Amino acid sequence: SYVLTQPPSVSVAPGKTARITCGGNNIGSKSVHWYQQKPGQAPVLVIYYDSDRPSGIPERFSGSNSGNTATLTISRVEAGDEADYYCQVWDSSRGVFGGGTKLTVL
């Protein structure tokens, strides 16, 4: 089965740029979607089809996907961005999630 690998944690100072990676075999050939989950809440879609943003998601959130790595980039990080982030793809007619990355704002 297809495996998505994320770093367990990423730390960043306020105002800086956070990059969260999602690794998978030839993931560049797939569409990657990203979700933000704050404690006690359901996940929220923040990036879909690699780099598109749903309405209401700040422009500070962006995405890219190439080769074996997809990346979620959060610019000008704010305290409110502290959350768990999950990548997701569709493989063999099933959804697959990465293991999640905890973003800590220092």
Add this chain to the structure above:
Amino acid sequence: QVTLKESGPVLVKPTETLTLTCTVSGFSLSNARMGVSWIRQPPGKALEWLAHIFSNDEKSYSTSLKSRLTISKDTSKSQVVLTMTNMDPVDTATYYCARILDTAMVDYWGQGTLVTVSS
């Protein structure tokens, strides 16, 4: 306004069968672009895709849990039902139902329901 709401028992005993119902509103289960998935999350752990069903009744299950899962829908009632047999304490988790759009992303999630497996 799209909403999904999970309902079912909060506590089940080991070996019992869990039945969860997802009631949706704001869209139709007959919409060809949309499906409904069940996703779970053990406390402090990652999301896990369990199963999904589409408007044409196409279904798919987690490879590791396939033998224990059954998903079905009642379009007239706007409900999707998931059953999981032979529950074990490791199945303790928050269970979410969620809308799938275009066989790709999840664009709406239910609030989730915490199911505890304990004797």
